[in-house]
Amino acid sequence: MNITELSNILHTFWTELLGTAQHTLATNELAQGGLLIGLLSAAAMYARTLPTQLISRLDRRFTVTLDIQGDDPAFPWLAAWLAAQPVGRNLRHLGVVTRFNEQMGGHNVAIGTDRDGDEITARLVPLSGAALLRFRGHWMLAYPQRTERQGANHGALGFTHSLTFRMLSGARPVITDLLREAYDFTAGRSDGRVEIYVPEYQSWKLVERRAARPLESLIYAEGLLDNLHADLGGFFGDREWYAGMGIPYRRGYLLHGPPGNGKSSLVSALAGAFGLNVCVLNLATPDLSDDRLTALLAELPRRALLLLEDIDAVFLGREPRTPSVKLSFNGLLNALDGVAAGEGGRVTFMTTNDLAGLDAALIRPGRADRHLLIDNATRAQVAGMLRRFWPEWNEAEVGELAARLPEGTLSMARIQEYLLERRADEAGVRRDWADLAGVEEVVAPCPTRLRLLAG
Numbered sequence: 001m002n003i004t005e006l007s008n009i010l011h012t013f014w015t016e017l018l019g020t021a022q023h024t025l026a027t028n029e030l031a032q033g034g035l036l037i038g039l040l041s042a043a044a045m046y047a048r049t050l051p052t053q054l055i056s057r058l059d060r061r062f063t064v065t066l067d068i069q070g071d072d073p074a075f076p077w078l079a080a081w082l083a084a085q086p087v088g089r090n091l092r093h094l095g096v097v098t099r100f101n102e103q104m105g106g107h108n109v110a111i112g113t114d115r116d117g118d119e120i121t122a123r124l125v126p127l128s129g130a131a132l133l134r135f136r137g138h139w140m141l142a143y144p145q146r147t148e149r150q151g152a153n154h155g156a157l158g159f160t161h162s163l164t165f166r167m168l169s170g171a172r173p174v175i176t177d178l179l180r181e182a183y184d185f186t187a188g189r190s191d192g193r194v195e196i197y198v199p200e201y202q203s204w205k206l207v208e209r210r211a212a213r214p215l216e217s218l219i220y221a222e223g224l225l226d227n228l229h230a231d232l233g234g235f236f237g238d239r240e241w242y243a244g245m246g247i248p249y250r251r252g253y254l255l256h257g258p259p260g261n262g263k264s265s266l267v268s269a270l271a272g273a274f275g276l277n278v279c280v281l282n283l284a285t286p287d288l289s290d291d292r293l294t295a296l297l298a299e300l301p302r303r304a305l306l307l308l309e310d311i312d313a314v315f316l317g318r319e320p321r322t323p324s325v326k327l328s329f330n331g332l333l334n335a336l337d338g339v340a341a342g343e344g345g346r347v348t349f350m351t352t353n354d355l356a357g358l359d360a361a362l363i364r365p366g367r368a369d370r371h372l373l374i375d376n377a378t379r380a381q382v383a384g385m386l387r388r389f390w391p392e393w394n395e396a397e398v399g400e401l402a403a404r405l406p407e408g409t410l411s412m413a414r415i416q417e418y419l420l421e422r423r424a425d426e427a428g429v430r431r432d433w434a435d436l437a438g439v440e441e442v443v444a445p446c447p448t449r450l451r452l453l454a455g
């Protein structure tokens, strides 16, 4: 059968079908009624959904939605900004935040005073509800939301927060202003403060915003601070050079030495000096797998130093120290070598009290470009600490007291603690100073440290 014959057969069949339908409708009342009911119910169905469809179509066409998830760095800015708006104060579902006041913004409430006379405040933070507000001449509907997160077997894992702003499409251009204003309101206002982040699942959670410690308040061996500051400053100024050379834009520092000599303090003071934040990661964090570490390093917040504390705590050489460690040594190396986070590059500080326990691969150049020994107090550091407590003491006296302590045996933390306890008793410090030498064990120098320094 050819195409023409097939087409003729189909045409005849269709004409007969239509003819039969017309005849049935013209002669059969039951069929007429059925058709009418069918048409009417279709019209009714359409009419019923029409308003919803119309509204959602208008909504899609004429409104803009801005969604901010709680784990995004912009969330605290906008939550704080919203809570500070007059309408934000009318939101009815509130939470109380006392621990990390500034993290979520909120409306301050005075609770009372503590024993030292300091005021205790709590913050009321909007958790849900809706607030209609006007920003730069545009109406916006803002609604915070809190959703319970379910773990395995429906166990509650806490809450996730989000914030949604809805506005007419004409308001779209002011979204940037909204973000800018919210940023200035919180992060911008916190000038000189360092934000501390810790891991939360595969991303980072802001846990503290603290006043940056001035670099001058820390006392290290001669030249160490200036060198490090210059090295870091040079790195930040060399982005284009790195790009031109095709070298991954990252820099790693290994701070090693006995505890209490200012390794962690150094990182947060440098962050403050460069206007950066700090992401603190302890490799012994439970459930830290290779994938999670890679995801975390890829998700580092902008302008943040990565601080890997006590890197000796998890591996002895390349072997996990305990069976519960999920991270593999190669996984750690791969994560450190992974894509540097964003244009800002990545600066990693690793700290350890036990250089001997570290595998050379972890601290080779490229992963730890500079190795810095932060050792027990030298005579000059002891003198520096005394001067911080009593700037009016004369140099000869300071020098004489410092010389009485054996060099390299006491940590700066220990000396600070001793002076702190006696800060109201200058005469007692002068009299009993030598006691300080007897209260801490001499820390033997670590053999591999010498090897490394020689190299």
Ligand SMILES: Nc1ncnc2c1ncn2[C@@H]1O[C@H](COP(=O)(O)OP(=O)(O)OP(=O)(O)O)[C@@H](O)[C@H]1O
Binding pocket: 217, 218, 219, 220, 258, 259, 260, 261, 262, 263, 264, 265, 266, 353, 412, 413, 414, 416
């Ligand atoms: N070089 C220093 N100059 C001034 N203060 C210091 C110095 N080192 C330590 N301190 C004081 O000692 C305390 C502990 O310092 P920090 O936690 O930074 O030491 P650390 O070397 O990181 O110790 P750990 O290895 O135990 O973590 C801080 O409060 C700090 O004020």
